[in-house]
Amino acid sequence: MIPVIDGHNDIAWARRERHGYQAAGIDASLPDLHTDLPRLAAGGVGGQFWSVWVDPVLTGAEQVTATLEQIDFVHRLVEAHPDRLRFARTANDVRAAIGDGRIASLIGVEGGAQLDGSLAVLRQYARLGARYLTLTWSRTTEWADSATDEARHGGLTDFGREVVREMNRIGVIVDLAHVAPSTMRDALQVSERPVMVSHSCARALCDHPRNVPDDVLRDIGAGGGVVMVAFVPSFLSPARNAWVRGGEHGEAPPVGIADVADHIEHIRSVAGVHAVGIGADYDGTDAMPTGLEDVSRYQDLLDELRRRGWSEPELVALANENVLRVLQASDADHLAFLDGSAPPPSAAALAPAVDTATRDDRRRSSGPRVLVVVNAKGSRPRRLGTWLEEKGIAVDVAVGEDGLPPDLDGYAGLVMLGGGLMPDDDARAPWLERERSLAREAIAADLPTLGICLGGQILAHVAGGEVRASYGPKERGSTVISTSEAGRRDPVIGGFGDAAPMIENHQDMITALPPAAVLLASSDAVANQAFRLGDRVYGLQFHPEVSAEDLLRWKEPTSPSPDDRPVAELVEEARRVDEHNTRASRALVTGFADEVRSFAELSAATRASAARPGAR
Numbered sequence: 001m002i003p004v005i006d007g008h009n010d011i012a013w014a015r016r017e018r019h020g021y022q023a024a025g026i027d028a029s030l031p032d033l034h035t036d037l038p039r040l041a042a043g044g045v046g047g048q049f050w051s052v053w054v055d056p057v058l059t060g061a062e063q064v065t066a067t068l069e070q071i072d073f074v075h076r077l078v079e080a081h082p083d084r085l086r087f088a089r090t091a092n093d094v095r096a097a098i099g100d101g102r103i104a105s106l107i108g109v110e111g112g113a114q115l116d117g118s119l120a121v122l123r124q125y126a127r128l129g130a131r132y133l134t135l136t137w138s139r140t141t142e143w144a145d146s147a148t149d150e151a152r153h154g155g156l157t158d159f160g161r162e163v164v165r166e167m168n169r170i171g172v173i174v175d176l177a178h179v180a181p182s183t184m185r186d187a188l189q190v191s192e193r194p195v196m197v198s199h200s201c202a203r204a205l206c207d208h209p210r211n212v213p214d215d216v217l218r219d220i221g222a223g224g225g226v227v228m229v230a231f232v233p234s235f236l237s238p239a240r241n242a243w244v245r246g247g248e249h250g251e252a253p254p255v256g257i258a259d260v261a262d263h264i265e266h267i268r269s270v271a272g273v274h275a276v277g278i279g280a281d282y283d284g285t286d287a288m289p290t291g292l293e294d295v296s297r298y299q300d301l302l303d304e305l306r307r308r309g310w311s312e313p314e315l316v317a318l319a320n321e322n323v324l325r326v327l328q329a330s331d332a333d334h335l336a337f338l339d340g341s342a343p344p345p346s347a348a349a350l351a352p353a354v355d356t357a358t359r360d361d362r363r364r365s366s367g368p369r370v371l372v373v374v375n376a377k378g379s380r381p382r383r384l385g386t387w388l389e390e391k392g393i394a395v396d397v398a399v400g401e402d403g404l405p406p407d408l409d410g411y412a413g414l415v416m417l418g419g420g421l422m423p424d425d426d427a428r429a430p431w432l433e434r435e436r437s438l439a440r441e442a443i444a445a446d447l448p449t450l451g452i453c454l455g456g457q458i459l460a461h462v463a464g465g466e467v468r469a470s471y472g473p474k475e476r477g478s479t480v481i482s483t484s485e486a487g488r489r490d491p492v493i494g495g496f497g498d499a500a501p502m503i504e505n506h507q508d509m510i511t512a513l514p515p516a517a518v519l520l521a522s523s524d525a526v527a528n529q530a531f532r533l534g535d536r537v538y539g540l541q542f543h544p545e546v547s548a549e550d551l552l553r554w555k556e557p558t559s560p561s562p563d564d565r566p567v568a569e570l571v572e573e574a575r576r577v578d579e580h581n582t583r584a585s586r587a588l589v590t591g592f593a594d595e596v597r598s599f600a601e602l603s604a605a606t607r608a609s610a611a612r613p614g615a616r
Helices: 011-019 037-042 061-080 091-099 119-127 158-170 181-190 214-222 238-245 257-271 298-307 312-339 356-365 383-390 432-445 454-462 485-489 548-553 567-611
Strands: 004-009 045-052 085-087 103-110 130-134 173-175 196-200 226-229 276-278 369-374 394-399 413-416 449-452 474-483 499-507 510-512 518-522 530-533 537-540
Touching: 004 103, 004 196, 004 226, 004 276, 004 298, 004 312, 011 045, 011 061, 037 045, 045 061, 045 091, 045 130, 061 085, 061 103, 061 119, 085 091, 091 103, 091 312, 119 130, 119 158, 119 312, 130 196, 130 312, 158 173, 158 181, 158 312, 173 196, 173 312, 181 214, 214 226, 214 257, 226 257, 226 312, 238 567, 257 276, 257 298, 276 312, 298 312, 369 383, 369 432, 383 394, 383 567, 413 432, 413 454, 413 567, 432 449, 432 454, 449 454, 454 510, 454 530, 454 537, 474 485, 474 567, 485 518, 499 567, 548 567
Parallel strands: 004 045, 045 103, 085 103, 103 130, 130 173, 196 226, 226 276, 369 394, 369 413, 413 449, 449 537
Antiparallel strands: 474 499, 474 518, 518 530, 530 537
8 A cells, every 4th residue: 555645635614613622533524524534544645735615704813813723633633643643844854654544643834914014924834844835715805806806906016025035034835726727826836845736736637716827736746845635526526617617407417537647647748747646635525526536536537547658657756756855855845944043034034014013104104094893803995994003094904892993083994893793782782872872973074984794784773774673585695686776876885887796795775765865775584674864874784894715604594484495505596696796795895995096185175274373
């Protein structure tokens, strides 16, 4: 049996979601997962990069906290099973563990957002054992374009290049899974060490954005890197990819071991036999190819390649030696970093990502500030906050249960988010009286305001509209929001054009708009999707924060209604409209940012006029 070193397994997050982060117990059968110790042994797994991934619903420092929890799980996992697992940093550690009959356990960080913009965080992850960093996950970061999101940088920014240089310096391998081809090419130009692709396939065989183009395959091979083939069916088969994009209607096109072998052979033919490995992505996706249903089946894949004429040395290279060579190429850098003998970091690598003095100066000198009221700690601003800051708007977040400001002095805008509450749910949320007061103040001042979900319902409530005492029509999944004539002319909602898809998970609450409200948008099930009070106060029942990736956290309803559809179907439907959804949502936030800036400029001009001699 040839030992396999797999580049990517997501059991850490799966155990968080399904088993309360328990590290003990994987020495028994776990039928709800792809991975457990008996099946790892049956598959001949000699080494595993355990992925530490964080759901993008968490942002900023939350990403760092959750990554540390993931790393903690991997260490606890190894400690709980010392007779079966051994923690490993270097290629020599891996070989020693395999020689002792244990599975070498390594760590890979799956997403550059998990640095929160700080190379000090990268260094701490490395000290804790992380040996690769995936430059992005499925979303573009502030410094690198993702393969499955809007490209904003044309590859890597200057800071992104600095990230790659610092990774080289401390021996953290550059992982090009998930990144856009432009990011791949930029990273290959900057990196002085071999790179890896921890879990992707060949773009020439299946035109999925997560796969690697042939020119990049050639460059990776020429640079001594390794591309580790994933077992994700939609990465492997054009028919399966089309079926997924089409909404998964009817029977799924079959995908099997032969499809994986085809991708392995293509990468071998383009990049070289030294440049191909295995990174299955077990427990990171639901479906797996027939014959590769779980971690016990790696040797069946090797048998398929034997039938195709692969020699034993070539199979060993695929299974373990290629990735060990790439790991070893950065081992000396990593060990030097750990013992303090590495070259010093650049000044850019030491720049603080968080500087209190700088932040205070920025807020005093930059101008427009928006207060974001959060009614559930899991509903902090994500896309909305990022897009506002990109437009030069400072965002202050106030969590309702932690206390809200007494008034809106100093703010040029207000955003009120949802939170699974009723607009008058004071028993559970006593801060709602303060939020209603802020809403009244905003309406009276015609302050630029976005009330989203619960926030929109509060605006309708305090302005004299009618809000249900119980939930109305339900919308879950992709919903077409159609604009009214007034909506198409509106500076905020007008970015939707005639209509735009929003990704929904709520039930209607507003039965009648306030008398002074202007209806801006509706959907089939919800008449009052968007409205305006005055010139600048907006209530929305849809949520521009939500993208298709957020749906991965959705669970099946505990009490489903006859119209409820499976979550997998909703996810794929959302993926089909995700690009349109993102464009429309960004346009809405951009329009709101323009309103905030205009209001701030008008207020400043009014104050200046009042301060002139003779002003009354």
